[in-house]
Amino acid sequence: xxxxxxxxxxxxxxxxxxxxxxxxxxxxxxxxxxxxxxxxxxxxxxxxxxxxxxxxxxxxxxxxxxxxxxxxxxxxxxxxxxxxxxxxxxxxxxxxxxxxxxxxxxxx
Numbered sequence: 001x002x003x004x005x006x007x008x009x010x011x012x013x014x015x016x017x018x019x020x021x022x023x024x025x026x027x028x029x030x031x032x033x034x035x036x037x038x039x040x041x042x043x044x045x046x047x048x049x050x051x052x053x054x055x056x057x058x059x060x061x062x063x064x065x066x067x068x069x070x071x072x073x074x075x076x077x078x079x080x081x082x083x084x085x086x087x088x089x090x091x092x093x094x095x096x097x098x099x100x101x102x103x104x105x106x107x108x
Contacts, residue, residue, distance in 0.1 A: 001095040001108065002066045006057045007033065008077040008088040013055045016076045020059070025069055027108075029058040039085055054088065060095055060108060 008016060017028060034051040041050030061069050070090060079087055099106055 001098060002061055002063065003093045003095050004057075004059045004061065004066070004069055004073070005091040005093065006059070006073050006077065006088060007035070007054050007090075008057065008073070009079065009086065010053055010055050012077045012079070012087075013057070016057070016073065019072050019076045020069070023068065023072055025059060025061065025065070025072070027059065031056040031058070037086060037089070042086075052086065060098060062108065066092065 013030065017030075020026070020028060033054050033056045035054060036050045036052055041048050041052065043049075057073075059069055070092070073090055077088055078084075097106060098108055
């Protein structure tokens with residue numbers, strides 16, 4: 001299993017979640033976050049905005065689904081479909097085990 005952490009623009013989240021749901025990946029945790037990337041924020045005049053709002057999506061998938069989910073995110077999280085600075089980042093992390101709290105069952 002893998003956990004895919006995707007940091008994306010808030011305005012792209014609803015479309016991205018709909019595409020993931022349509023591809024049978026409905027289980028997503030969404031968290032409001034702020035931060036900055038390599039560009040160190042955005043400068044407007046003399047003011048630097050370095051706490052830019054983003055959404056963090058957490059998705060745990062089986063090994064065979066990892067590339068499909070990454071592809072969906074890459075395709076649907078880009079600004080205006082073409083991509084721009086600040087569109088976000090994807091991190092892929094191995095998951096050793098998962099348990100459902102209500103039943104205690106192991107696995108997704």
